[in-house]
Amino acid sequence: MNKLSEELTRVLAEAGEGLKALQEDVITTGFDPDDPASVEAAIQHVEDTIDAKVARFYGNALVREAANQIKAECRANILQQVEAAGTNRGARTLH
Template sequence: MDHRRRPDEQTDAEAASALAALKQVTLTLSFDPGDPDSIEAALRELDARIDAAVAPFRGHPFVEAVANQIKDECRERVLQQIATGAAAGSGRKLC
């Protein structure tokens, strides 16, 4: 019996592993909501942490699309919370 995985099974397993890695990412960002440079640094950290979680799966189109979607959603959530004043104080879990 041949126990090797078909390419599509391996791809599915990689995607599942990447999604599991992304679920483990908890982001607590510290920044000054009144300082654009501080906000941008926090958003770069957000991107870097998500990129690090999926680094072993780089090049997998589904994984990269999901990671980019999560980054976009988190970035939007952070900016929304800043706009509404919900991000006052540092070190809050924002996404």
């Protein structure tokens, strides 16, 4: 039972470190909403940055799941910005 407790303590401590690493920095990226390659490059940049931050913790399922969730949220945020840019272009007053 002691080994299980030690392993759980290690996993949770590692998860805490990994989650802290995810919270420490703000990731910024730029992209042209009219250029799909630029949008995809921005998404890839964010995902690569997140992966690099937690690379040493990726064996920890809690950290891996949190990183994947953050990547999905960032992707959705970028795609929402692309959609908003397209909507705003069509709604401009011209006079």
